[in-house]
Amino acid sequence: xxxxxLFITTDQQRYDALGCNxxxxxxxxxxxxxxxxxxxxxxxHPQSVVCMPSRSTMITGQHVATHGVWMNGVPLPxxxxxxxxxxxxxxxxxxxxxxxxFEPFLDPFLRFxxxxxxxxxxxxxxxxxxxxxxxxHMESASHxxxxxxxxxxxxxxxxxxxxxxxxxxxxxxxxxxxxGGGDTRAPQAHDNPIPRxxxxxxxxxxxxxxxxxxxxxxxxxxxxxxxxxxxxxxxPPASERHRVDWRDLDLPDAYHADSSAREKVxxxxxxxxxxxxxGKFVSNxxxxxxxxxxxxxxxxxxxxxALTHIENELIDEGVGRLLKHVESRGWGADTDVIYSxxxxxxxxxxxxxxxxxxxxxxxxxxxxxWRPAPSAGVAPADIDAPVGHVSLAATFSHIAGLDRPTxxxxxxLPTSDNExxxxxxxxxxxxxxxxxxxxxxxxxxICRDGWIATACLPGTVHDGSEGxxxxxxxxxxxxxNLWDDPSRGSLRSELLADMWDNLPVAGAMRAVxxxx
Amino acid sequence: xxxxxxxxxxxxxxxxxxxxVGDPARLNEWFPITECEVSRDDGAxxxxxxxxxxxxxxxxxxxxxxxxxxxxxxxxxYSIINNPIIKSHLGTVDVIADGDSRCIVIYSxxxxxxxxxxxxxxxxxxxxxxxxxxxxxxxTTSQRTGAQ
Numbered sequence: 001x002x003x004x005x006l007f008i009t010t011d012q013q014r015y016d017a018l019g020c021n022x023x024x025x026x027x028x029x030x031x032x033x034x035x036x037x038x039x040x041x042x043x044x045h046p047q048s049v050v051c052m053p054s055r056s057t058m059i060t061g062q063h064v065a066t067h068g069v070w071m072n073g074v075p076l077p078x079x080x081x082x083x084x085x086x087x088x089x090x091x092x093x094x095x096x097x098x099x100x101x102f103e104p105f106l107d108p109f110l111r112f113x114x115x116x117x118x119x120x121x122x123x124x125x126x127x128x129x130x131x132x133x134x135x136x137h138m139e140s141a142s143h144x145x146x147x148x149x150x151x152x153x154x155x156x157x158x159x160x161x162x163x164x165x166x167x168x169x170x171x172x173x174x175x176x177x178x179x180g181g182g183d184t185r186a187p188q189a190h191d192n193p194i195p196r197x198x199x200x201x202x203x204x205x206x207x208x209x210x211x212x213x214x215x216x217x218x219x220x221x222x223x224x225x226x227x228x229x230x231x232x233x234x235x236p237p238a239s240e241r242h243r244v245d246w247r248d249l250d251l252p253d254a255y256h257a258d259s260s261a262r263e264k265v266x267x268x269x270x271x272x273x274x275x276x277x278x279g280k281f282v283s284n285x286x287x288x289x290x291x292x293x294x295x296x297x298x299x300x301x302x303x304x305x306a307l308t309h310i311e312n313e314l315i316d317e318g319v320g321r322l323l324k325h326v327e328s329r330g331w332g333a334d335t336d337v338i339y340s341x342x343x344x345x346x347x348x349x350x351x352x353x354x355x356x357x358x359x360x361x362x363x364x365x366x367x368x369x370w371r372p373a374p375s376a377g378v379a380p381a382d383i384d385a386p387v388g389h390v391s392l393a394a395t396f397s398h399i400a401g402l403d404r405p406t407x408x409x410x411x412x413l414p415t416s417d418n419e420x421x422x423x424x425x426x427x428x429x430x431x432x433x434x435x436x437x438x439x440x441x442x443x444x445x446i447c448r449d450g451w452i453a454t455a456c457l458p459g460t461v462h463d464g465s466e467g468x469x470x471x472x473x474x475x476x477x478x479x480x481n482l483w484d485d486p487s488r489g490s491l492r493s494e495l496l497a498d499m500w501d502n503l504p505v506a507g508a509m510r511a512v513x514x515x516x
Numbered sequence: 517x518x519x520x521x522x523x524x525x526x527x528x529x530x531x532x533x534x535x536x537v538g539d540p541a542r543l544n545e546w547f548p549i550t551e552c553e554v555s556r557d558d559g560a561x562x563x564x565x566x567x568x569x570x571x572x573x574x575x576x577x578x579x580x581x582x583x584x585x586x587x588x589x590x591x592x593x594y595s596i597i598n599n600p601i602i603k604s605h606l607g608t609v610d611v612i613a614d615g616d617s618r619c620i621v622i623y624s625x626x627x628x629x630x631x632x633x634x635x636x637x638x639x640x641x642x643x644x645x646x647x648x649x650x651x652x653x654x655x656t657t658s659q660r661t662g663a664q
Contacts, residue, residue: 106631108574109635110573119574174629437630511641512634513638
């Protein structure tokens with residue numbers, strides 16, 4: 001009997017959402033305990049700040065340039081490598097419960113396997129005799145009651161009256177909706193009367209527990225539990241709104257209430273930042289096309305943050321329930337728990353919400369915690385070395401006692417500072433590419449030695465000369481862009497040279513099959 | 517308005533490919549849909565169709581007006597109509613000869629709301645690949661002609 005792997009992810013959750021990472025609003029005792037008993041990575045970045053590319057990195061152990069899911073809407077090929085398949089091959093029973101998103105969601109032609117399974121009530125499919133992405137069981141959910149997901153089908157079947165309770169994510173133009181709600185009319189805030197036990201967070205936990213209960217006590221298993229929250233819409237069950245009153249919240253440190261101070265920060269950054277803020281350039285589908293960030297009010301930020309904190313508390317309670325169940329099955333000592341998210345959320349920083357081509361901590365610095373199986377005897381640690389999701393597949397393989405899969409592009413996560421050096425965790429890289437009806441943005445980012453450098457490649461609004469350079473020690477909010485500071489010229493060049501030396505060369509860009 | 521385009525080169529004569537692509541009733545043989553029906557507004561069975569209904573695997577059904585069916589130009593154009601979401605649409609499929617034994621098939625879509633153009637482009641990409649496979653050297657003659 002080997003070590004079990006419980007991989008827990010959230011969607012669009014900031015590093016500072018958790019108590020163990022300095023969060024002071026949402027109560028997250030269960031996740032905090034994982035951090036105190038395990039390894040908390042203080043500088044973990046995703047390889048993309050949108051869902052599909054980031055999740056594709058998690059499952060393949062590859063950079064975006066290699067797996068080729070370069071923006072949302074580009075499907076991960078069914079033949080792409082999968083660490084779940086590797087674990088399956090080693091005797092593990094495997095499941096993914098919750099949000100997958102390796103394939104586009106907007107799929108009226110029902111072309112994609114994961115959507116077919118959700119609509120038809122199937123839990124796996126095979127391609128040439130191989131399980132889809134290596135999972136024995138896939139049971140899907142997303143951010144509401146619509147779409148080709150098991151959760152949506154379950155809700156419609158069992159509680160049809162609840163379908164209309166959720167926020168409607170897309171508007172009549174099929175754009176990400178800008179409609180406001182809640183007390184402040186904040187975009188995508190919504191009073192959701194759904195009973196908590198029907199909400200997707202609790203459903204994901206219920207289904208994960210149900211799947212674990214199908215396994216024998218002797219089984220080795222890999223269970224990816226993937227919460228759709230706290231990704232917008234911000235519509236937790238109304239019964240939980242008492243947890244955090246938005247009126248009590250402070251504004252984010254990276255939000256300047258004075259608009260001229262706020263805009264001064266934006267004006268130091270490459271021009272797509274200010275252009276989006278002013279509503280002149282919406283480069284990516286993930287941000288509502290009809291929302292102008294400069295209209296965002298302080299109270300709207302407070303309310304969005306309050307709703308996010310509530311969703312994070314529900315996730316933490318779900319994590320607690322999962323861990324308790326694992327313990328009750330007698331697996332506690334032999335289960336590794338890895339906790340992360342696919343990317344962050346601007347959540348009011350710089351006067352912005354949602355996500356896009358903005359490679360700062362709001363979106364790039366993510367929670368990443370590895371609580372090794374207690375039986376493994378690994379000492380708790382905080383690790384400052386830069387690491388990324390690209391190391392997850394190798395880490396899961398390591399836990400299972402396997403060699404690093406040849407398809408992976410990074411060593412496993414370190415368990416100590418010494419290991420960080422031994423395994424070569426010197427830098428972490430993040431890519432952005434988006435092409436949306438002729439609007440092209442391309443960026444490449446490196447983080448190492450306490451610096452973040454981003455090169456804006458030629459595109460619709462960049463000529464290739466712009467970029468960002470931040471000193472994390474002296475500018476933790478990334479408000480002072482040193483890209484054009486002559487005294488930092490050689491540092492900038494060295495960082496970029498190191499980035500290009502270590503970033504895989506991308507193949508031909510595959511076509512976009514849907515907006516998301 | 518969203519505008520998208522997909523294309524593919526096929527090692528087969530343009531007239532052979534057009535025999536399939538230029539038959540609106542045979543869309544389901546190469547495009548990722550489940551059902552396809554055609555008719556004429558005036559009911560004349562001996563004339564080319566003017567209407568088409570397609571059904572997707574999700575169960576969605578679209579009504580289409582056939583705008584152009586030009587066997588000389590090898591151009592087919594259609595428009596999705598009477599749809600609560602789609603405000604404006606024109607789809608165009610061109611089969612252009614590239615010598616005697618090769619052609620290029622181009623599928624273009626202009627659509628409002630623009631988001632749907634991406635979805636149709638994705639389906640068109642899959643359809644064009646299937647079309648190319650249909651005319652690959654190991655395909656049977658019956659597949660190419662649709663003969664039973």
